[in-house]
Amino acid sequence: MDSATRVATTLQALATPSRLLILARLREGPCAATELAAEVGMEQSACSHQLRLLRNLGLVVGRRQGRSVIYALYDGHVAELLDQAVYHIEHLRLGLSDGAEPGLPEETPPGTAR
Amino acid sequence: MDSATRVATTLQALATPSRLLILARLREGPCAATELAAEVGMEQSACSHQLRLLRNLGLVVGRRQGRSVIYALYDGHVAELLDQAVYHIEHLRLGLSDGAEPGLPEETPPGTAR
DNA sequence: ACGACACTTGAAGACTTCTTCATATGTACC
């Protein structure tokens, strides 16, 4: 697997609102699975599936404690990656338009060559 | 569109090897569409589709110059976002395993709570 | 105006991805 693919795969993990919410919550501190699901407002099963993905990518870790499994970010790099992503994206010309919004005369950010 | 969705959408743009290669190339400096396609080794049409996506997200800009369209990163935030992403991901425990690689006894990074 | 070049665009098909539902596994407590 080459570098581009590796980076792309990992970034894909941050490319979903649900996963982003999970990571953001974990950034505040460890949390048990069920509680996590509740806090980010998703079904337990769905949350578990996403956690598995994040776990496989090495972004989060989970250790069993009694009946629960406590999840946490893997390390500081994950937290920083999150921070940086949010920071730069929020500071990026906030002119999204992905799906050609109808209504805008199509001329938002910079060279919207069209 | 809430913050999580916005960030996720933008990160998705970096979640593909082809787009990552395009951005990495543009990070080195502006480049015309056809040349770009050639340098990252993809079909001209495919490249154009991806450029459109990146353009719509405001990550790159393209201005016409004669017959060609010169593409470039939108601004410093894009370059930094790229750098940071690559940096943190490469420094992350390099134990990917996403698709449950057969062969590994399943116990790579941290709490691979199998 | 015509032909060549540079790029964009739309449609269609092969693939992934995300979510839901149902079921399984693990742990605690009686």
Place this chain on the structure above:
DNA sequence: GGTACATATGAAGAAGTCTTCAAGTGTCGT
């Protein structure tokens, strides 16, 4: 052992994504 709680997992369907192919638009040179 049996029951309840906490998670994980598999299968299936809906939805989204990427690439290719076949035009379409814009620009230059003659």
